[in-house]
Amino acid sequence: MTSADLTASRREQALDWFLRLQQAPDDAQLRSAFEQWCAGDAANAEAYRKAEQVWQLTGQLAPTTIEQWPKAPVVQLPARRRRWWLGAAVAACLLVAVAPSLSLRLQADYRTAQGETRDITLADGSVVQMDSDTAIVVDYSGDHRDVKLLTGQAFFEVKPDKSKPFHVRAEAIKVTVTGTAFNVALRPGRAGVDVQHGSVRVEDAADGHVLSNALTAGERLRYVDGIVQVKTFVPSQAAAWRQGQLIADDQRVAELVQELAQYLPGQVVLRDEALGNKRVTGVYDLHKPEAALRAVVRPHGGEVRSYGPWLLLIGKF
Incomplete structure (x- = not known):
């Protein structure tokens, strides 16, 4: 095994220990095995210790069981090696941090990775342009056309069909159209709709309260913590991310x-x-x-x- 392979393997092991010890802090057998792993190589212990430090650095709240977690021995390493393991520990901790996001994407019919965009043509000919880090679920059953935006943002060009309204749900909001082009964005704690042409109806998804009965071309709606804000913009700038x-x-x-x-x-x-x-x-x-x-x-x-x-x-x- 090359040096690079060895360090990559140790990095994966450190992440595995980090996950398992969070899930079962009272497991004595697991703790014993972990301590043996730390004792086997000073770099193992250092990787785990740095992982804990960087996890706190990212601003994550410590689990309520943190006082029961086993502590890796304190090992002094040369400065160069400490810097290298800091980078490795950052990667391990951040893989833990994005786990909920990965779980969310498992629900999706279509999804994009970070930095990727993708165009989807739906069964009726409507087109969805998906931005980076976006996930959607599509339901075209019966007399409705529903798309659920799980995360990210997407631009919709909807084929007109008055008998089958097109709905986009994005957590707190529900957008209804028959045929138009608009962008829907979902971010933590807020959602937004920008209309390029046509018009859409926007409601609170929970209680059906109308936020805008007819949001038209060049109008932008933002819904944050129950507060609605509507502004105007240049329609050609709708979904500027596409450019x-x-x-x-x-x-x-x-x-x-x-x-x-x-x-x-x-x-x-x-x-x-x-x-x-x-x-x-x-x-x-x-x-x-x-x-x-x-x-x-x-x-x-x-x-x-x-x-x-x-x-x-x-x-x-």
């Missing part, structure tokens, strides 16, 4: 960070609430998401610090 652009019009930094995180392979953590509440206007290149992220926060004194390819921390350091 590789992110257009911000007096938008919160925190929202833009969420948007750009969809295009980056690791976890993006905004650790400064005040910075997140600052507002930015500009056009950013989605083909260079990390550079765009730096451009978003720099005017307000923010920095982006990279810990390998798997973790970006944002704040004022």
Whole structure:
């Protein structure tokens, strides 16, 4: 086994221990086996210790059972080796962090990876253009055409059929159309609809309360924490992501960070609430998401610090 193979194998083992010990902190036999693994090689113990440290660095809340977790022995390694294992531990911890997202995607009929876009032609000829890190479920049974957006965003060009309304559900909202073109975006805690042409009806998905009876071309609806906001925009800018652009019009930094995180392979953590509440206007290149992220926060004194390819921390350091 080459040195690279050995380090990759150890990295996978560290992740496996991390997962198993979270799930069964009271398992004495598992704890004993873990301690033997740590004792077998100083690098094993260091990998696990760094994994715990970086997990806390990402801002994740510690499990309530953390005091029962076995602690790896403290081993001093040369600085170069410590830096290398920090990167390995970051990758291991972030794989744990994205597990819920991976589980969500198992429900999807269609999905895209980060950095991937995809066009889907549905049974009636309607077209769905899916952005990076997007997942949908399609139900064309009976007299309805339903699409559920699980995560991400998608642009819909719907074939008219008054006998079978087209519905898009995205957590808190339900969009109904007969034939039009519009974008639906779902981000943590918020959802939005941009209409390019035609009109759509937008309701609260939970109680059917009408948020907009006729959202028309050039109108943008945002629904955040029960609050509706409707603005106008240039219709040609609907779903600007299809041209590789992110257009911000007096938008919160925190929202833009969420948007750009969809295009980056690791976890993006905004650790400064005040910075997140600052507002930015500009056009950013989605083909260079990390550079765009730096451009978003720099005017307000923010920095982006990279810990390998798997973790970006944002704040004022």
